[in-house]
Amino acid sequence: MRIKWQAVAALAAVTVVTGCTATVGGSASPVPGQGPVVTAVDACTLLDEAQVDALGYRSPGRSVPENKERLQPPMCLWNSKDDVEPSAILNVGVASDLDFNEYISGALKKSQPQQLGGLSWTQYASILPDDCVFYTLLGTKSFAYVSVSGGKLDRSCELAKTAIPQVAAHLPGGQDAPPLTPSTSAKPEPGGPLLSVDPCTMLKPDQVAQLKNISPNGEKDTSSTVPNASFCLWDDTDGDGGQKAFEVWLGPSTPVGEWPGAKSVTPAETVDVGGRKWGLFPNMGGLRVTCGATLAITDTSSVQVVSGFIGDDTKTCDVVKQGLPLVTANLPG
Template identity: 80%
Template sequence: MRLKWQVAVASAALTVVSGCTVAVGGTASPVPGQGPVVTAIDACTLLDESQLDALGYEANGRSVKENKDRLQTPMCLWNTKDDVEPRALLNVGYTTDLDFNEYIAGAVPKSEPQQIAGFSWTQYPSILSDDCVFYAILGDKSFAYVSVSEPPLATSCELAKKVIPQVAAHLPGGQDAPPITPAGPAKAEPGGPLLSVDPCTMLKPDQVAQLKNISPTGKKDTSSTVENASYCLWDDTDGDDGQKAFEVWLGPSTPVGQWPGAKGVTPTETVDVGGKKWGLFPNMGGLRVTCGATLAVTDTSSVQVVSGFIGDDAKTCDLVKQGLPLVTANLPG
């Protein structure tokens, strides 16, 4: 399979996104004796600033010109804004002068065509494992694509489908763009029963003793990444491999679905502890050795328990599951 543009995407993902080129107004005129002038496409014009803001991406994208020798369409790349999770790289491409069959080089579709915003969009495979890319064939030598990478593949596809109608509105024959639910929830004010709780009180000394290879004394700290959140860490005692530290996080202004590593991700399992429904996340944040569990306390506050295991994937969530009843018993209210 020869999806050459994806090599360019992989390289572009390692660079800092810079501003788009400016589209030049007016109509290009042919030179006498020559063929018609082909106007260069700036793919950064396929999303406007208000759309990007509502979708959660930075306003300035990196414009990449067409390169027919490499079968590379004009494209534009945007990074998510600093306060939006999950972090993602958005890539939009559009060409009016490239044969799709030559470009796709025999790749087999991953999905049935989906009718979105007036066009038929089909998912094709990518050389990037976390990249979800949909194509729409617009004409004999015209097609567009929308791709999102960096989150887990299922999440990337959800994000790509959210972008497609916005891009389609800028394509010839596309339908008007629907309203966008802004990315990221409004910030909640800290409050509720977790506001004045010390996270280290979430395990009593006799409870800590039940957790194998965990230090008896927890260390409290505040989060540098989750606003108003604090946590207590009981370190592991079995060296670099094996059991990871046990952590309890309290988020007095963090809705349950907004913890890093859990945003946009569906729990693989629900653990019921006395009627309290914990969502379990093996491989939390894409880390194979880390497991997390989250529990809503109110609509705008929640608790997170994190641990893991290095050297045996079957044990990744064992300590988290063992600790959930202990933590639940100490929750306020």
């Protein structure tokens, strides 16, 4: 049986070890217009717990100590919370005795200086394709940076620009941090017509037989990433390539826009099945071989169908589209 696509996404996330102990030492002279020099700053204190929570990350962060031999300033890393999609890593660093030009080692500027949080920040290229990093100079040998790796560069930059004013508030010369809407919110209680439904009843044996290269026997399980959700997986029968397993997910407390891989993403198309409108997501969760479809049952509950194809991008959504009328016919109500 292939690894479920949610598990693959979870394995790709980096786990941050907790604890903040690093202290920045040294001294430097101020740069005119940039404010006083940073000294003796713990990188993990550049965001307080409330800011970290509102930005969508987990506290405490992981402190990484200074390593002058490797030109590495003290830094702190935070992982995004489990219910935040897509997952991201926030990295904040601050140096008080390190030459910026030596540190940047010829990296190219990717933006003009931008005023954020009362300081001037410039984006530089990174060796990681999805890493968006901004630097601000605080003195002749003093600078700070904020970087985010969030799957796609434009998304990473969006998250970095949101975090920068919060970090700047803890730096010399920075302005007070603007208010943030907390990322946490009350989750709906499970309820509605999906609450007592077995996901394996969403396809009858004769219906499964209509799906090419799909096993007739479904296996029920519960989700470790989506609260209260359950799913049934019908494995594929054509080996490691070709057709992927067919999954039906029931979310009795999952609004239709909250499924991992579909959150904050506009469906590529709408598939109308008897008046019920499914949103279709090719390349769901950034996985080229995975296709998903979601359907709202109530305002706080929904259904998701996931499958895909390995080896031919034109077939990624074929079995999902084929299965939607079959699943729709078995939905409660």
